Amino acid sequence: MTTTTQSPTGAPGETGAPPAWLPVAAGGVTLVMWASAFVVIRHVAHDVSPGALGSGRLLVAALVVLPLVLRHGWVRPTRREWTLLAVGGIGWFGVYNLALNAGERHVDAGTAAMIIQIGPVIVALLAVPLFGERLHGWLLAGMVVGFAGVAVIARGSSTEAGASVLGVLLVLLAAAMYAVGVLTQKVLLRRLPSVQVVFVSFLMGAVVCLPFSGDLPGIVADGGAELWWIVYLGVLPTAVAFTTWAYALTHTDAGALSLTTFLVPGIATLIAWLTIDEVPPSLTFVGGALAIVGVLMTRRKPRAGA
Numbered sequence: 001m002t003t004t005t006q007s008p009t010g011a012p013g014e015t016g017a018p019p020a021w022l023p024v025a026a027g028g029v030t031l032v033m034w035a036s037a038f039v040v041i042r043h044v045a046h047d048v049s050p051g052a053l054g055s056g057r058l059l060v061a062a063l064v065v066l067p068l069v070l071r072h073g074w075v076r077p078t079r080r081e082w083t084l085l086a087v088g089g090i091g092w093f094g095v096y097n098l099a100l101n102a103g104e105r106h107v108d109a110g111t112a113a114m115i116i117q118i119g120p121v122i123v124a125l126l127a128v129p130l131f132g133e134r135l136h137g138w139l140l141a142g143m144v145v146g147f148a149g150v151a152v153i154a155r156g157s158s159t160e161a162g163a164s165v166l167g168v169l170l171v172l173l174a175a176a177m178y179a180v181g182v183l184t185q186k187v188l189l190r191r192l193p194s195v196q197v198v199f200v201s202f203l204m205g206a207v208v209c210l211p212f213s214g215d216l217p218g219i220v221a222d223g224g225a226e227l228w229w230i231v232y233l234g235v236l237p238t239a240v241a242f243t244t245w246a247y248a249l250t251h252t253d254a255g256a257l258s259l260t261t262f263l264v265p266g267i268a269t270l271i272a273w274l275t276i277d278e279v280p281p282s283l284t285f286v287g288g289a290l291a292i293v294g295v296l297m298t299r300r301k302p303r304a305g306a
Contacts, residue, residue: 018251027248027257030241035267037237038109043276044229045105051212052219053230054097058206060234065202065243068195075192084184085200092181093205098212100174106167110269110280114288115153115171117265117295121146122179124298130183138300146294149287156283194246202238262292 041053077085104112121143127133154168181201188197210216219226248257265288272278280288 023248023251026244027252027260030245030248031260031263032267033237033241033244034261035113035264036271037233038104038113038264038268039271039275040229040233040237041101042104042109042112042272042278044226045101048219048226048230049212049215050098050101050105051209052214052216053101053233054094055206055209055213056216056219056227056230057097057233057238058093058202058209060231061238062199062202062206064235064239065195065199068243069193069199072193072195075196077192081188081192084188085197086204088181088184088188088197089201089204090208091177092184093201094208096174096177096181097205097209099170099177103167103170103174106164107171108278108280109272109276110265110278111153111168111284111288112171113265113268114280114284114291115150115168116175116178117262117288118146118150118172118291119175119178119182120295121291121298122176123182126179126183131186134302136302138302139298142294142297142300144294145297146291149290149292149294152287152290153284154287156281156287195243198242262295 044053100112100116107115124133124139125143128135128139150168150172154165185197219230269280
């Protein structure tokens, strides 16, 4: 989930204000697409390897955004920017996809979506040493509450299936890689077009996943349902959703819009219930609520002079 305020092509925001409903609709479409990704991954997790699912998804997404990169033109990254692109691409799009895809072999879609919500807490934690942000009381308390929520989720999962704790840890790793990606983008988007950043990140992530994608050629050759689910993940929840999210951010308040991502676990749970008849363990909802409260606490600012 990116926090860029650039337009989808990286150009300055449009001068004419769009109809009020359009950015709202764009944000809503994004949330549904992101939520559906957790369900699709869960649906095919046992039929497609984590590497093939990740590399296929990212290669498709790169092909979709390539015309936007060509249209906008290439901005040559500096050596430091290449390093940050590598860290973000390898971490957020490479390791993230491997960990999430493998994790959803052990936990349901709704649970995975809830654990990913802890990502902003990790962002806040890492921003202290990296950007010199203040380690205040709300941040510390939010971290404790947020990670307590993950512990409750792990406990709830373990009561359902012994292997589920492994899934929780893998999805937690994915959340940490999301945090790494957000922090690198925070620096990269000061100068580079957003579409160029995600395009390079897609390719780097795909390269990381390819060594674990031995079944991908067979999936492509077969042309079955698994291939079309990979195409869906690459086109809609990845390429299109990132574009609609960037558009929504261009025309709405970033802070308010970012809070709407807390709707993703609920949407994912609803979609999973309607399509694959899957509902998270009851204790997971308690843990998910704690994780969200923890994130909200980290976003509170201390009083001046406190």
